[in-house]
Structures are given as structure tokens and as C-alpha cells.
Amino acid sequence: MIKSFKVIITGQVQGVGFRPYVYVLAKQLDLTGTVSNNEEGVIIYLTGKEENIRSFVSQLIENPPKVSRINTHTAREIVLKDYEDFSIIPSKKGSKLNLQLTPDFAICPDCAGEILDASNRRYNYPFTTCVNCGPRWAITNTFPFERNHTSIVEFTMCPECEREYTDPLDRRFHSQTNSCSKCGIGMELTDSQGEILQYLETELFEKIGELLKSGAIIALKNTSGYLLCCDATNPETVQRLRDKKNRPNKPFAILYPSFDLLERELRLTNKHREALSSAERPIVIIQKEAYKGSLALKELAPGLNQLGIMMPYTGILQLLAEHISMPIVATSGNFHGSPIISDNEDCFQTLQSVADYFVHHNMPVSNPQDDSLVKFSSKFHHEVIFRRSRGYAPNYFGKVHSGKEKILAMGGHLKSTIGFIPNDYIYLSQYLGNLDNYDVYTRFTQTANRFMEIFEQKPDTILVDSHPEYQSTQFGKELSKELSTNLFHVQHHKAHFASVLGEHDLFERDGPVMGVIWDGTGYGDDGNIWGGEFFSYQDGQIDRIGHLQYFDWLAGDKMAREPRLSLLSLSDNHMEDTLSRKFTSQEINIYKSIRERNKLKTSSVGRLFDAVASLLGICDYNTYEGEAAILLENNIKEYDLSACKSYASLPDTGNIPTQLLLKNLYNDYANGTSRENIIASFLYTLAHLVFEMADKHKISDLAFSGGVFQNTTLIDMLIELAGTNYKLYFNRNLSPNDENVSFGQINYHIYCSGNKKQ
Incomplete structure (x- = not known):
């Protein structure tokens, strides 16, 4: 019928x-x-x-x-x-947008083959895409996703592209990003004075390759923003880029031209291969044991035994890969701490002192994005997202029930993101960065406004962190007044906890869940600096049930920049010799005086990591966020749980004895125990204390979040110790660091009692 x-x-x-x-x-x-x-x-x-x-x-x-x-x-x-x-039939806009947006997709095998095929009409055309690949969020101006709603609208399809677009049997049938060299996007190579160097289109990438081999630094405009590129096997050039970019130690991402070369030089797991060839195509952190190659390892990743590896994910990078035989640095086009640049003139003005040459194109980038970054743990191959951006943002695929309330969440401060529920979905922005930087703050406010413009919706409620001095909190307050909306504060670590509960749909389950929320800093409900927290959740209520014993928070934000200050804060008299090697006598007297008068306390696990790193002579000064903790984990290659010892047990008070833990660790160090064994035992101690706390409160479902859980060795230990007696939940589609705070704020507001309204 x-x-x-x-x-x-x-x-x-x-x-x-x-x-x-x-x-x-x-x-x-x-x-x-x-x-x-x-x-x-x-x-x-x-x-x-x-x-x-x-x-x-x-x-x-x-x-x-x-x-x-x-x-x-x-x-x-x-x-x-x-x-x-x-x-x-053409899309008709009749009401407000209520669908998930589309992230950028890495170039597909079909398009990658076409641009390398001399007989194909798209040979050497770097913006070759089809329905299965290419930029999406990067070029989105509004929705539904049609060509006239993107920044490609100014490039009118030629007759051949139009034929493909209208042919039902063609791979580019209704491909909104369809273009070719006749009708599409153009590129140009200039020197540092802006003079255009004339090369035929077919010779452009060959010339770029030659310049890279000669030691040049090139600012290359990709589809989501500029990359700064140079020969990764040339120590002098890599160091020159470090100096110019003002990035002394933070590792650089490395682009390999082919899997063949990568497989010859590094040992990959199946998880590595899957991620490096996925549609998201993130940077993947890979251990460099048994490395066989000529990378400038010391300059690329100072002090680290791991490398951030990426594969070509656009036609631009694929064509470049064909003209280089060596890996290259491919780091964000910016100064350290600033947002990635996407505008041609802005790039030239900002990076003229950094780059020797510039490769521009004339396609506007509507939503600039950094490359995403992931890592897999060594033993259980657990995936941790370090940065969620290109390829992932701005969608979230889990369920969030907001009713009809439109919610805008302003997130945290150091690794800022924005969350928005204007309809039936939640949208999470790409990683934006540290809001202390003016340009990052400007992009942050622009992103908030852009979300409201795209969805043509104003929020009913704005959510901010409880820290009164966060730029995100200040902007949220201002926006709330401007829009006459409700404003609620959400405590930082409760937002972290809520992010995991939300990702795993645990809010309406029977029985309690214990939250283990460890990071560097967050404003606590008691006015102290939290960061080593245990919570319980049940029936819409989050309660703090334990924490690291408080120690002194010294010298404000300087403490996070100088791990030696954390050691001083946690030290007692028997560590005097160690401290005398890190401070002048005048400094010690000043800080001891400050410590005697100090009233601000902290429970931060991040600062405990700093103290251990300083004690072991690994890091006294951070040049980038989390450096001491990263270097600490870097000093342990593998572990044997049976050989680990615990430096502390949970006392009857229910709070982790922070100073006792460090004192016992110091005794091991003073007695000549190897640094690697001490670090393994330190991580084992933290993991073991988690389960002691769980047993004390008779909770077997445990949720983990906060930047400390970017430590994949700690995660492996937790999984191994848990066995079948506990159920562990980690952030899986979001980073455990502060990028998830905006998502957690939304979940806390929807599902938990105790909202604090301004």
C-alpha cells in the first residue's frame, strides 16, 4: 500500500x-x-x-x-x-535554531588522494573538501549549515563545481564547502616585510618546503587559524622559535609528514593510530622511549620523555607534507599565552618579529581554534583529553535536561570555555585560554556574544564561578545586569564534580557517589583555596566530606608559579638544608614572617605536587601551567604496585595529613631512595588514600575531575587498585581540567540544590 x-x-x-x-x-x-x-x-x-x-x-x-x-x-x-x-529543497528558517552544530573534520582519504593526483582537476588545490571532510565550525556564521551561512559564501562555484554540487551520484552533491582552484580560495607567500613572492600555484608548497629546510620560521594560515612552523630536526631553529615566541619550556607540537616515517621513529599503540587518523585528528602525546630519528628532542620538549604528535588534517598540511621529508613544528600562531591568530593583517602585525615568511589565504575564519590534544595512559590505555577544541567543539552529545530555562555558563579562568543551553542541546565552546590575557578575554566575550547571535537567544540565567576576582565572573555579572537575567554562583570544585556526574548521567541514580576533585586552585566556600576535595552526592545534594589538611597559601598567585614556595609552606625544621639551597637567607626570613601572619589556607593537591617536584630537585619555577606536575610524572617510566609504599594513611579526622605525607616522603629522599621510586610511591599514596576515604564513607562509586587527573600514571594506579570493588568515573568527552567547569556549572544548576543566587 x-x-x-x-x-x-x-x-x-x-x-x-x-x-x-x-x-x-x-x-x-x-x-x-x-x-x-x-x-x-x-x-x-x-x-x-x-x-x-x-x-x-x-x-x-x-x-x-x-x-x-x-x-x-x-x-x-x-x-x-x-x-x-x-x-x-533549500532550507527555510522558520524558528529558532535547535540542532547540534558541526565541528571541523580532517581531510578524508578521497580528497587527500585527489590533491596528489596530477590527472585530477583538484591537483595541488589545498582547500579540497567534500561532504565527509573540511572546515565546519571554523567557517560557521549562522545556521542551518548552508553555504550562504558560512565564510565561503564569497566564493561562487564555477560551472564544474556547480555540476558536482547538483549531481546526486557525486561525492560533492550538496557539499557546502565545495570549491576548486578556478573559483575558490587563493594563497600567497610573503616575506617578513609583506612583499609577495611570486610562485606558481603548483610550486607554492615546494617553495614552502625549501624554506623550512633552510631554517626559516613560517606563519602558515590553516583553516582554523595560523600555525608557526619550522624544521623540527634543526635545534637552532627550534630554539630561535622558542625565544621569539616567548615560550621557554612548554613542548611544541610536531607534525609528521607520513605514518611511514612516524612508525619508523616512534612506537605507536592502536589507540595512537586511531586518534591520529580519526576525523578529529588531535595532537596525541606519545612516549619517546626507543625513539629512532633526528628530532631536536631537547629543544622540542625540554626535560620530557614524551612528544605531542599530529598528522596532516587539512589539504594545506597534506600538500606541505608531500614536499618535506622531515617532521616540522606546528604550534599555535601566537605569543605564549595569547589566543591563536586567524586574521591576515593581525597575524602580520603581531608575528612580524617571529616569522621569516607568511603564508596567507583569503578565506575568513569565523571561529578560530587551537588543535585538540589527547593522551592515553600506558597500562590501561585510558584516554584523557588535555585540550578540547578543533574537531570536538562546539557540540556535546550527552543528555542535559534544562526544561525551558536558557542558561549561559561562564566557566573558570585559566582554561576558559563557555557553555550555553539555548534550546534542547548544550553547546561548549572551544578552549579559549587564560583570561588574564587581554586578547583571550576579548575572544571570550566575543564567543559569548556569538553564541547568543547564532541562536538568537538571550539567557534566562547566567552562571559564574564563586571566585569574585575571576574575569569570567566579572563579565558574567556585567552581562547579567545588562540583560536583566538571574545570576548564580557555583563553587569551582562542585562544578568539576557535577561535570563527571553529568557526563555519566549519575544525577538520578540510586545510592551515593563520591567525588574526588583535585586541582591547583579554586575559591572555597569557607574563603580558603580549595584543591584537594572529597564530596558525596546523593539526591541532588553535594556535601564536602574531606580534603587535604590545610597548609599556608603564600604570596598569592606567585605560589602557583614557584613550586619552591609550596615546599616552604609544607616544610618543617628538618628540611632547612633543602630550603637553603632554594632561597636566600633574606627570602627565607621574609616568607617565614609572612607565614606566621598568614590566614589564607589551601588544600591544593596541585600545590602538593609542586612541593614534591621542588623537594626532588625537578622544578622550582613553572614557566607554564602545571609544568612541575608534568615533569614529576615524566620522571617515572613504569611502576610496580607491589613495590610501592604509602607515605600516609587516613586518620580518624578524615582529612589527608598533608605535612606528614611530605615528611615521610622527605625521609625516603634523605635516605637515598631513587627519585623514580619516590614518585611512584607518592602517586600510590594518593591513590590508596582515595580508597581509604571511600571505605570510610562506605561509597563504591567514585568520580574524578580536576587538572591532577591529567596524570595518566595516577589514573592507571586508580584503575588497578580499584579492581572489581569500585566503579570509577572520569571525564571522557571533556578535559578534566578547568575546561569542564562551564559544563559542570550547568549540570550543578539543573540537578543540585544549594544554588547561590546573587
């Missing part, structure tokens, strides 16, 4: 070739009707045999386009409609 159905698909279904896929499938099953994008996803009208329609829906849901992600689908019979054929 002939019937008509209306099918609605929601999720990541725009900009992924969904409508062309629907078109071909409908034609194969002899169905007539239409398909179009709307503000909620994809809407399909079908007329034909009922069994064919049901087969259509089944095949579409079970085998959707490769980079799509279906969230919901409905199919209901409607009044019989008569169609002459099946067609894709």
Missing part, C-alpha cells in the same frame, strides 16, 4: 552529507518526497510502499553518513502526499 511518512532526524546531521545520502537512498528504494535542513535537524517527507519506507528508515539509522551522529529520530504516517520525484 502506498503511504506517506514524515521523518525527523536530530543530532550532528548538517554539513555531513546527510541530505545527499538521504536522496540516494530514497531513489534506490523508489520513494518520492523531499529532504531539507531545518532549525532542528533534517526533515524528510516520503511517499511510496510502506515496506520501502520502513526499510529506508532502518537503513538510514543503522548506517548513516560516516561523520554524522544521530541523536533522535521519529517517523510517523501523515496524510498521503503526491510527489513527482524525490528532491533536496
